[in-house]
Amino acid sequence: MTDAIASQNSPTRWCGWIGTVLIGLSLVSCTPSPPETGNEKPRVVSTSTAIADWTEIVGGDEIDHTGILEPGADPHIYEPVPQDSIAFEEADLILYNGYNLEPGLIKLMNAAGVKARQLAVGEVIEPLDMDYDGQQVPDPHVWGNVSNAIVMVEAIRDVLIELSPEDEALFRENTAAFVSTLAELHGWIETQIATIPPENRRLVTTHDAFQYFTRAYGLQVTGTLIGMSTEEQPSAQTVTQLVEQIKAAKVPAIFAETTINPKLIQTVAEEAGVQLSPRELYSDSLGAPGSEGDSYVKMMVSNTRAIVEALGGEYTPFPTETGDRP
Structure with missing residues:
Protein backbone atom coordinates (compact mmCIF):
# COMPACT_ATOMS: atom_id res chain seq x y z
CA MET A 1 0.00 0.00 0.00
CA THR A 2 2.76 2.35 0.93
CA ASP A 3 4.54 1.43 -2.28
CA ALA A 4 1.41 2.22 -4.35
CA ILE A 5 1.05 5.63 -2.75
CA ALA A 6 4.69 6.28 -3.25
CA SER A 7 4.35 5.28 -6.88
CA GLN A 8 1.47 7.73 -7.43
CA ASN A 9 3.47 10.54 -5.83
CA SER A 10 6.68 9.76 -7.63
CA PRO A 11 8.47 12.59 -9.48
CA THR A 12 7.89 10.76 -12.76
CA ARG A 13 4.11 10.65 -12.26
CA TRP A 14 4.00 14.36 -11.31
CA CYS A 15 6.09 15.37 -14.30
CA GLY A 16 3.75 13.49 -16.62
CA TRP A 17 0.69 15.17 -15.13
CA ILE A 18 2.24 18.66 -15.32
CA GLY A 19 3.25 18.03 -18.93
CA THR A 20 -0.30 17.11 -19.84
CA VAL A 21 -1.63 20.31 -18.26
CA LEU A 22 0.96 22.44 -20.03
CA ILE A 23 0.13 20.88 -23.39
CA GLY A 24 -3.57 21.59 -22.79
CA LEU A 25 -2.85 25.20 -21.92
CA SER A 26 -0.70 25.51 -25.00
CA LEU A 27 -3.53 24.23 -27.19
CA VAL A 28 -5.97 26.66 -25.61
CA SER A 29 -3.60 29.56 -26.16
CA CYS A 30 -3.24 28.62 -29.85
CA THR A 31 -6.99 28.58 -30.46
CA PRO A 32 -7.88 31.65 -32.63
CA SER A 33 -9.74 34.39 -30.82
CA PRO A 34 -13.02 35.67 -32.26
CA PRO A 35 -12.43 38.54 -34.71
CA GLU A 36 -12.55 42.00 -33.23
CA THR A 37 -15.51 44.06 -34.37
CA GLY A 38 -13.83 47.41 -33.82
CA ASN A 39 -11.95 47.20 -37.13
CA GLU A 40 -14.96 46.62 -39.39
CA LYS A 41 -15.16 48.78 -42.48
CA PRO A 42 -17.97 51.36 -42.61
CA GLU A 190 -17.53 71.26 -74.59
CA THR A 191 -15.00 70.90 -77.40
CA GLN A 192 -16.84 67.94 -78.94
CA ILE A 193 -20.27 69.58 -78.93
CA ALA A 194 -18.81 72.72 -80.48
CA THR A 195 -18.02 70.70 -83.63
CA ILE A 196 -21.74 70.16 -84.31
CA PRO A 197 -23.15 72.67 -86.83
CA PRO A 198 -25.10 75.29 -84.83
CA GLU A 199 -28.37 74.54 -86.60
CA ASN A 200 -28.09 70.88 -85.57
CA ARG A 201 -27.48 71.44 -81.86
CA ARG A 202 -30.94 70.21 -80.94
CA LEU A 203 -31.72 67.13 -78.87
CA VAL A 204 -34.82 64.93 -79.06
CA THR A 205 -34.95 62.00 -76.63
CA THR A 206 -37.43 59.62 -75.06
CA HIS A 207 -37.70 61.39 -71.72
CA ASP A 208 -36.59 64.73 -70.32
CA ALA A 209 -33.29 63.70 -68.74
CA PHE A 210 -30.76 65.91 -70.53
CA GLN A 211 -31.54 69.49 -69.47
CA TYR A 212 -28.35 69.77 -67.40
CA PHE A 213 -26.26 68.33 -70.24
CA THR A 214 -27.72 70.58 -72.94
CA ARG A 215 -27.50 73.76 -70.88
CA ALA A 216 -23.91 73.04 -69.84
CA TYR A 217 -22.61 72.19 -73.30
CA GLY A 218 -24.49 74.40 -75.74
CA LEU A 219 -27.39 72.28 -76.96
CA GLN A 220 -31.15 72.77 -76.85
CA VAL A 221 -33.83 70.22 -75.97
CA THR A 222 -36.25 70.39 -78.90
CA GLY A 223 -38.68 67.87 -77.45
CA THR A 224 -39.21 64.61 -75.56
CA LEU A 225 -41.88 61.93 -75.60
CA ILE A 226 -42.39 62.10 -71.84
CA GLY A 227 -41.33 64.33 -68.98
CA MET A 228 -38.69 63.83 -66.29
CA SER A 229 -40.16 60.61 -64.92
CA THR A 230 -40.46 57.45 -66.96
CA GLU A 231 -43.68 56.66 -65.08
CA GLU A 232 -45.48 58.89 -67.57
CA GLN A 233 -47.17 57.50 -70.67
CA PRO A 234 -47.24 59.64 -73.83
CA SER A 235 -50.60 60.27 -75.44
CA ALA A 236 -51.27 60.07 -79.18
CA GLN A 237 -51.46 63.86 -79.20
CA THR A 238 -48.02 64.11 -77.60
CA VAL A 239 -46.55 61.84 -80.25
CA THR A 240 -48.11 63.90 -83.05
CA GLN A 241 -46.85 67.16 -81.54
CA LEU A 242 -43.32 65.78 -81.18
CA VAL A 243 -43.29 64.64 -84.81
CA GLU A 244 -44.25 68.15 -85.90
CA GLN A 245 -41.58 69.72 -83.68
CA ILE A 246 -38.93 67.46 -85.20
CA LYS A 247 -39.99 68.35 -88.73
CA ALA A 248 -39.97 72.07 -87.94
CA ALA A 249 -36.56 71.93 -86.26
CA LYS A 250 -35.11 69.81 -89.09
CA VAL A 251 -32.93 67.80 -86.74
CA PRO A 252 -30.94 65.07 -88.52
CA ALA A 253 -31.45 62.45 -85.79
CA ILE A 254 -33.23 61.66 -82.54
CA PHE A 255 -32.23 59.35 -79.70
CA ALA A 256 -33.48 56.32 -77.80
CA GLU A 257 -32.34 55.58 -74.23
CA THR A 258 -30.94 52.40 -72.75
CA THR A 259 -33.43 52.15 -69.87
CA ILE A 260 -36.59 52.69 -71.95
CA ASN A 261 -38.23 50.53 -74.61
CA PRO A 262 -37.22 52.15 -77.93
CA LYS A 263 -40.31 51.04 -79.87
CA LEU A 264 -42.27 54.30 -79.56
CA ILE A 265 -39.35 56.61 -80.30
CA GLN A 266 -38.63 54.46 -83.36
CA THR A 267 -42.18 55.16 -84.54
CA VAL A 268 -41.64 58.88 -83.98
CA ALA A 269 -38.44 58.79 -86.07
CA GLU A 270 -40.22 57.00 -88.91
CA GLU A 271 -43.16 59.42 -88.93
CA ALA A 272 -40.86 62.45 -88.76
CA GLY A 273 -38.58 61.07 -91.46
CA VAL A 274 -35.39 61.34 -89.42
CA GLN A 275 -32.70 58.89 -88.40
CA LEU A 276 -32.85 57.16 -85.03
CA SER A 277 -29.28 57.28 -83.74
CA PRO A 278 -27.69 53.80 -83.81
CA ARG A 279 -26.18 54.62 -80.42
CA GLU A 280 -28.62 54.82 -77.51
CA LEU A 281 -28.08 57.35 -74.74
CA TYR A 282 -27.45 56.37 -71.13
CA SER A 283 -29.86 58.47 -69.11
CA ASP A 284 -30.80 57.18 -65.65
CA SER A 285 -28.34 54.32 -65.28
CA LEU A 286 -24.85 53.22 -66.16
CA GLY A 287 -24.44 50.33 -68.55
CA ALA A 288 -23.75 46.70 -67.76
CA PRO A 289 -20.14 45.67 -66.99
CA GLY A 290 -18.13 45.57 -70.20
CA SER A 291 -20.44 47.98 -72.03
CA GLU A 292 -19.48 51.42 -73.35
CA GLY A 293 -21.22 53.01 -70.38
CA ASP A 294 -20.16 50.89 -67.42
CA SER A 295 -18.71 53.84 -65.50
CA TYR A 296 -19.74 57.47 -65.16
CA VAL A 297 -16.85 58.71 -67.28
CA LYS A 298 -17.48 56.11 -69.99
CA MET A 299 -21.20 56.88 -69.94
CA MET A 300 -20.59 60.57 -70.55
CA VAL A 301 -18.07 59.80 -73.27
CA SER A 302 -20.48 57.38 -74.96
CA ASN A 303 -23.36 59.88 -74.84
CA THR A 304 -21.18 62.63 -76.25
CA ARG A 305 -19.99 60.42 -79.06
CA ALA A 306 -23.57 59.39 -79.93
CA ILE A 307 -24.76 62.99 -80.05
CA VAL A 308 -21.78 64.36 -81.96
CA GLU A 309 -21.78 61.66 -84.61
CA ALA A 310 -25.57 61.69 -85.14
CA LEU A 311 -25.86 65.48 -85.31
CA GLY A 312 -23.03 66.03 -87.79
CA GLY A 313 -20.07 66.89 -85.57
CA GLU A 314 -16.49 65.61 -85.66
CA TYR A 315 -15.77 63.18 -82.88
CA THR A 316 -12.31 62.93 -81.29
CA PRO A 317 -11.82 60.19 -78.66
CA PHE A 318 -11.36 61.10 -75.03
CA PRO A 319 -7.72 60.43 -73.97
CA THR A 320 -8.60 57.45 -71.78
CA GLU A 321 -10.11 55.73 -74.85
CA THR A 322 -6.82 55.90 -76.73
CA GLY A 323 -4.71 54.66 -73.83
CA ASP A 324 -2.87 57.96 -73.38
CA ARG A 325 -3.37 57.63 -69.62
CA PRO A 326 -4.15 54.75 -67.30
Whole structure:
Protein backbone atom coordinates (compact mmCIF):
# COMPACT_ATOMS: atom_id res chain seq x y z
CA MET A 1 0.00 0.00 0.00
CA THR A 2 2.76 2.35 0.93
CA ASP A 3 4.54 1.43 -2.28
CA ALA A 4 1.41 2.22 -4.35
CA ILE A 5 1.05 5.63 -2.75
CA ALA A 6 4.69 6.28 -3.25
CA SER A 7 4.35 5.28 -6.88
CA GLN A 8 1.47 7.73 -7.43
CA ASN A 9 3.47 10.54 -5.83
CA SER A 10 6.68 9.76 -7.63
CA PRO A 11 8.47 12.59 -9.48
CA THR A 12 7.89 10.76 -12.76
CA ARG A 13 4.11 10.65 -12.26
CA TRP A 14 4.00 14.36 -11.31
CA CYS A 15 6.09 15.37 -14.30
CA GLY A 16 3.75 13.49 -16.62
CA TRP A 17 0.69 15.17 -15.13
CA ILE A 18 2.24 18.66 -15.32
CA GLY A 19 3.25 18.03 -18.93
CA THR A 20 -0.30 17.11 -19.84
CA VAL A 21 -1.63 20.31 -18.26
CA LEU A 22 0.96 22.44 -20.03
CA ILE A 23 0.13 20.88 -23.39
CA GLY A 24 -3.57 21.59 -22.79
CA LEU A 25 -2.85 25.20 -21.92
CA SER A 26 -0.70 25.51 -25.00
CA LEU A 27 -3.53 24.23 -27.19
CA VAL A 28 -5.97 26.66 -25.61
CA SER A 29 -3.60 29.56 -26.16
CA CYS A 30 -3.24 28.62 -29.85
CA THR A 31 -6.99 28.58 -30.46
CA PRO A 32 -7.88 31.65 -32.63
CA SER A 33 -9.74 34.39 -30.82
CA PRO A 34 -13.02 35.67 -32.26
CA PRO A 35 -12.43 38.54 -34.71
CA GLU A 36 -12.55 42.00 -33.23
CA THR A 37 -15.51 44.06 -34.37
CA GLY A 38 -13.83 47.41 -33.82
CA ASN A 39 -11.95 47.20 -37.13
CA GLU A 40 -14.96 46.62 -39.39
CA LYS A 41 -15.16 48.78 -42.48
CA PRO A 42 -17.97 51.36 -42.61
CA ARG A 43 -21.01 49.93 -44.36
CA VAL A 44 -22.10 52.28 -47.15
CA VAL A 45 -25.18 51.81 -49.30
CA SER A 46 -25.87 53.79 -52.48
CA THR A 47 -28.96 53.85 -54.65
CA SER A 48 -28.18 55.01 -58.20
CA THR A 49 -25.46 53.46 -60.34
CA ALA A 50 -23.64 56.76 -60.88
CA ILE A 51 -23.43 57.41 -57.14
CA ALA A 52 -22.27 53.82 -56.63
CA ASP A 53 -19.49 54.36 -59.17
CA TRP A 54 -18.30 57.55 -57.48
CA THR A 55 -18.50 56.02 -54.00
CA GLU A 56 -16.34 53.05 -54.93
CA ILE A 57 -13.76 55.34 -56.53
CA VAL A 58 -13.55 57.64 -53.50
CA GLY A 59 -13.88 54.97 -50.81
CA GLY A 60 -11.69 52.34 -52.41
CA ASP A 61 -11.03 49.29 -50.24
CA GLU A 62 -11.67 51.17 -47.00
CA ILE A 63 -15.46 50.88 -47.16
CA ASP A 64 -17.90 47.98 -47.38
CA HIS A 65 -20.09 49.23 -50.23
CA THR A 66 -23.43 47.96 -51.53
CA GLY A 67 -25.12 49.43 -54.60
CA ILE A 68 -28.84 48.74 -54.75
CA LEU A 69 -29.75 49.54 -58.35
CA GLU A 70 -28.28 47.22 -60.96
CA PRO A 71 -26.92 48.64 -64.23
CA GLY A 72 -29.78 49.29 -66.62
CA ALA A 73 -32.39 49.59 -63.86
CA ASP A 74 -34.73 52.58 -64.07
CA PRO A 75 -34.69 54.42 -60.71
CA HIS A 76 -37.98 56.21 -61.45
CA ILE A 77 -40.00 52.99 -61.46
CA TYR A 78 -37.82 50.63 -59.42
CA GLU A 79 -39.80 48.63 -56.85
CA PRO A 80 -37.75 47.76 -53.75
CA VAL A 81 -37.30 44.17 -52.59
CA PRO A 82 -36.84 42.89 -49.00
CA GLN A 83 -33.07 42.75 -49.42
CA ASP A 84 -33.05 46.52 -49.96
CA SER A 85 -34.66 47.07 -46.57
CA ILE A 86 -32.02 44.86 -44.94
CA ALA A 87 -29.24 46.82 -46.67
CA PHE A 88 -30.66 50.09 -45.37
CA GLU A 89 -31.05 48.75 -41.83
CA GLU A 90 -27.45 47.47 -41.71
CA ALA A 91 -25.88 50.58 -43.26
CA ASP A 92 -23.79 53.20 -41.49
CA LEU A 93 -24.29 55.62 -44.40
CA ILE A 94 -26.89 55.80 -47.18
CA LEU A 95 -26.13 57.83 -50.30
CA TYR A 96 -29.04 58.58 -52.61
CA ASN A 97 -29.71 61.05 -55.42
CA GLY A 98 -32.78 62.82 -54.09
CA TYR A 99 -35.08 65.23 -55.93
CA ASN A 100 -37.38 62.20 -56.15
CA LEU A 101 -35.25 60.36 -58.72
CA GLU A 102 -35.74 57.05 -56.90
CA PRO A 103 -39.17 57.48 -55.22
CA GLY A 104 -39.62 53.82 -54.24
CA LEU A 105 -36.25 53.63 -52.50
CA ILE A 106 -36.66 57.00 -50.80
CA LYS A 107 -40.03 55.89 -49.44
CA LEU A 108 -38.54 52.63 -48.18
CA MET A 109 -35.59 54.41 -46.60
CA ASN A 110 -37.85 56.81 -44.72
CA ALA A 111 -40.20 54.03 -43.59
CA ALA A 112 -37.58 51.51 -42.49
CA GLY A 113 -36.61 53.46 -39.39
CA VAL A 114 -32.94 53.20 -40.26
CA LYS A 115 -30.36 54.83 -38.02
CA ALA A 116 -27.77 55.32 -40.74
CA ARG A 117 -26.61 58.74 -41.74
CA GLN A 118 -28.26 59.80 -45.01
CA LEU A 119 -26.99 62.13 -47.73
CA ALA A 120 -29.02 63.21 -50.76
CA VAL A 121 -25.99 63.58 -52.99
CA GLY A 122 -27.87 65.19 -55.88
CA GLU A 123 -29.41 67.78 -53.60
CA VAL A 124 -26.07 69.46 -52.94
CA ILE A 125 -26.68 70.93 -56.42
CA GLU A 126 -29.10 73.81 -56.98
CA PRO A 127 -31.66 72.19 -59.28
CA LEU A 128 -33.20 73.32 -62.50
CA ASP A 129 -36.87 73.87 -61.77
CA MET A 130 -39.01 72.59 -64.61
CA ASP A 131 -42.62 73.53 -65.25
CA TYR A 132 -44.90 70.48 -65.34
CA ASP A 133 -48.65 70.92 -65.27
CA GLY A 134 -48.23 74.41 -63.86
CA GLN A 135 -45.97 73.28 -61.01
CA GLN A 136 -42.25 73.89 -60.55
CA VAL A 137 -40.55 70.53 -60.09
CA PRO A 138 -36.80 70.06 -59.45
CA ASP A 139 -35.05 68.14 -62.21
CA PRO A 140 -33.19 65.22 -60.57
CA HIS A 141 -30.81 64.46 -63.49
CA VAL A 142 -28.08 66.68 -62.06
CA TRP A 143 -25.15 64.47 -63.13
CA GLY A 144 -25.62 65.51 -66.78
CA ASN A 145 -23.32 68.47 -66.14
CA VAL A 146 -19.90 67.11 -65.20
CA SER A 147 -19.20 70.21 -63.11
CA ASN A 148 -22.11 69.11 -60.92
CA ALA A 149 -20.60 65.64 -60.69
CA ILE A 150 -17.40 67.14 -59.29
CA VAL A 151 -19.34 68.87 -56.51
CA MET A 152 -21.21 65.65 -55.71
CA VAL A 153 -18.03 63.57 -55.62
CA GLU A 154 -16.50 66.02 -53.18
CA ALA A 155 -19.64 65.79 -51.02
CA ILE A 156 -19.21 62.00 -50.93
CA ARG A 157 -15.56 62.47 -49.94
CA ASP A 158 -16.50 64.76 -47.07
CA VAL A 159 -19.16 62.47 -45.61
CA LEU A 160 -16.84 59.45 -45.87
CA ILE A 161 -14.18 61.40 -43.98
CA GLU A 162 -16.70 62.09 -41.21
CA LEU A 163 -17.60 58.40 -41.16
CA SER A 164 -14.00 57.12 -41.18
CA PRO A 165 -11.59 59.96 -40.28
CA GLU A 166 -8.61 57.61 -40.11
CA ASP A 167 -8.91 57.13 -43.88
CA GLU A 168 -9.05 60.84 -44.72
CA ALA A 169 -5.75 60.91 -46.60
CA LEU A 170 -6.80 58.06 -48.90
CA PHE A 171 -10.25 59.53 -49.54
CA ARG A 172 -8.70 62.88 -50.46
CA GLU A 173 -6.10 61.27 -52.71
CA ASN A 174 -8.70 59.20 -54.56
CA THR A 175 -10.99 62.20 -54.98
CA ALA A 176 -8.26 64.49 -56.25
CA ALA A 177 -7.27 62.03 -58.98
CA PHE A 178 -10.88 61.47 -60.02
CA VAL A 179 -11.76 65.17 -60.01
CA SER A 180 -8.80 65.83 -62.31
CA THR A 181 -10.25 63.35 -64.81
CA LEU A 182 -13.72 64.87 -64.47
CA ALA A 183 -12.42 68.38 -65.09
CA GLU A 184 -10.74 67.18 -68.26
CA LEU A 185 -13.92 65.37 -69.28
CA HIS A 186 -15.98 68.54 -68.84
CA GLY A 187 -13.71 70.53 -71.15
CA TRP A 188 -13.56 67.69 -73.67
CA ILE A 189 -17.36 67.52 -73.94
CA GLU A 190 -17.53 71.26 -74.59
CA THR A 191 -15.00 70.90 -77.40
CA GLN A 192 -16.84 67.94 -78.94
CA ILE A 193 -20.27 69.58 -78.93
CA ALA A 194 -18.81 72.72 -80.48
CA THR A 195 -18.02 70.70 -83.63
CA ILE A 196 -21.74 70.16 -84.31
CA PRO A 197 -23.15 72.67 -86.83
CA PRO A 198 -25.10 75.29 -84.83
CA GLU A 199 -28.37 74.54 -86.60
CA ASN A 200 -28.09 70.88 -85.57
CA ARG A 201 -27.48 71.44 -81.86
CA ARG A 202 -30.94 70.21 -80.94
CA LEU A 203 -31.72 67.13 -78.87
CA VAL A 204 -34.82 64.93 -79.06
CA THR A 205 -34.95 62.00 -76.63
CA THR A 206 -37.43 59.62 -75.06
CA HIS A 207 -37.70 61.39 -71.72
CA ASP A 208 -36.59 64.73 -70.32
CA ALA A 209 -33.29 63.70 -68.74
CA PHE A 210 -30.76 65.91 -70.53
CA GLN A 211 -31.54 69.49 -69.47
CA TYR A 212 -28.35 69.77 -67.40
CA PHE A 213 -26.26 68.33 -70.24
CA THR A 214 -27.72 70.58 -72.94
CA ARG A 215 -27.50 73.76 -70.88
CA ALA A 216 -23.91 73.04 -69.84
CA TYR A 217 -22.61 72.19 -73.30
CA GLY A 218 -24.49 74.40 -75.74
CA LEU A 219 -27.39 72.28 -76.96
CA GLN A 220 -31.15 72.77 -76.85
CA VAL A 221 -33.83 70.22 -75.97
CA THR A 222 -36.25 70.39 -78.90
CA GLY A 223 -38.68 67.87 -77.45
CA THR A 224 -39.21 64.61 -75.56
CA LEU A 225 -41.88 61.93 -75.60
CA ILE A 226 -42.39 62.10 -71.84
CA GLY A 227 -41.33 64.33 -68.98
CA MET A 228 -38.69 63.83 -66.29
CA SER A 229 -40.16 60.61 -64.92
CA THR A 230 -40.46 57.45 -66.96
CA GLU A 231 -43.68 56.66 -65.08
CA GLU A 232 -45.48 58.89 -67.57
CA GLN A 233 -47.17 57.50 -70.67
CA PRO A 234 -47.24 59.64 -73.83
CA SER A 235 -50.60 60.27 -75.44
CA ALA A 236 -51.27 60.07 -79.18
CA GLN A 237 -51.46 63.86 -79.20
CA THR A 238 -48.02 64.11 -77.60
CA VAL A 239 -46.55 61.84 -80.25
CA THR A 240 -48.11 63.90 -83.05
CA GLN A 241 -46.85 67.16 -81.54
CA LEU A 242 -43.32 65.78 -81.18
CA VAL A 243 -43.29 64.64 -84.81
CA GLU A 244 -44.25 68.15 -85.90
CA GLN A 245 -41.58 69.72 -83.68
CA ILE A 246 -38.93 67.46 -85.20
CA LYS A 247 -39.99 68.35 -88.73
CA ALA A 248 -39.97 72.07 -87.94
CA ALA A 249 -36.56 71.93 -86.26
CA LYS A 250 -35.11 69.81 -89.09
CA VAL A 251 -32.93 67.80 -86.74
CA PRO A 252 -30.94 65.07 -88.52
CA ALA A 253 -31.45 62.45 -85.79
CA ILE A 254 -33.23 61.66 -82.54
CA PHE A 255 -32.23 59.35 -79.70
CA ALA A 256 -33.48 56.32 -77.80
CA GLU A 257 -32.34 55.58 -74.23
CA THR A 258 -30.94 52.40 -72.75
CA THR A 259 -33.43 52.15 -69.87
CA ILE A 260 -36.59 52.69 -71.95
CA ASN A 261 -38.23 50.53 -74.61
CA PRO A 262 -37.22 52.15 -77.93
CA LYS A 263 -40.31 51.04 -79.87
CA LEU A 264 -42.27 54.30 -79.56
CA ILE A 265 -39.35 56.61 -80.30
CA GLN A 266 -38.63 54.46 -83.36
CA THR A 267 -42.18 55.16 -84.54
CA VAL A 268 -41.64 58.88 -83.98
CA ALA A 269 -38.44 58.79 -86.07
CA GLU A 270 -40.22 57.00 -88.91
CA GLU A 271 -43.16 59.42 -88.93
CA ALA A 272 -40.86 62.45 -88.76
CA GLY A 273 -38.58 61.07 -91.46
CA VAL A 274 -35.39 61.34 -89.42
CA GLN A 275 -32.70 58.89 -88.40
CA LEU A 276 -32.85 57.16 -85.03
CA SER A 277 -29.28 57.28 -83.74
CA PRO A 278 -27.69 53.80 -83.81
CA ARG A 279 -26.18 54.62 -80.42
CA GLU A 280 -28.62 54.82 -77.51
CA LEU A 281 -28.08 57.35 -74.74
CA TYR A 282 -27.45 56.37 -71.13
CA SER A 283 -29.86 58.47 -69.11
CA ASP A 284 -30.80 57.18 -65.65
CA SER A 285 -28.34 54.32 -65.28
CA LEU A 286 -24.85 53.22 -66.16
CA GLY A 287 -24.44 50.33 -68.55
CA ALA A 288 -23.75 46.70 -67.76
CA PRO A 289 -20.14 45.67 -66.99
CA GLY A 290 -18.13 45.57 -70.20
CA SER A 291 -20.44 47.98 -72.03
CA GLU A 292 -19.48 51.42 -73.35
CA GLY A 293 -21.22 53.01 -70.38
CA ASP A 294 -20.16 50.89 -67.42
CA SER A 295 -18.71 53.84 -65.50
CA TYR A 296 -19.74 57.47 -65.16
CA VAL A 297 -16.85 58.71 -67.28
CA LYS A 298 -17.48 56.11 -69.99
CA MET A 299 -21.20 56.88 -69.94
CA MET A 300 -20.59 60.57 -70.55
CA VAL A 301 -18.07 59.80 -73.27
CA SER A 302 -20.48 57.38 -74.96
CA ASN A 303 -23.36 59.88 -74.84
CA THR A 304 -21.18 62.63 -76.25
CA ARG A 305 -19.99 60.42 -79.06
CA ALA A 306 -23.57 59.39 -79.93
CA ILE A 307 -24.76 62.99 -80.05
CA VAL A 308 -21.78 64.36 -81.96
CA GLU A 309 -21.78 61.66 -84.61
CA ALA A 310 -25.57 61.69 -85.14
CA LEU A 311 -25.86 65.48 -85.31
CA GLY A 312 -23.03 66.03 -87.79
CA GLY A 313 -20.07 66.89 -85.57
CA GLU A 314 -16.49 65.61 -85.66
CA TYR A 315 -15.77 63.18 -82.88
CA THR A 316 -12.31 62.93 -81.29
CA PRO A 317 -11.82 60.19 -78.66
CA PHE A 318 -11.36 61.10 -75.03
CA PRO A 319 -7.72 60.43 -73.97
CA THR A 320 -8.60 57.45 -71.78
CA GLU A 321 -10.11 55.73 -74.85
CA THR A 322 -6.82 55.90 -76.73
CA GLY A 323 -4.71 54.66 -73.83
CA ASP A 324 -2.87 57.96 -73.38
CA ARG A 325 -3.37 57.63 -69.62
CA PRO A 326 -4.15 54.75 -67.30
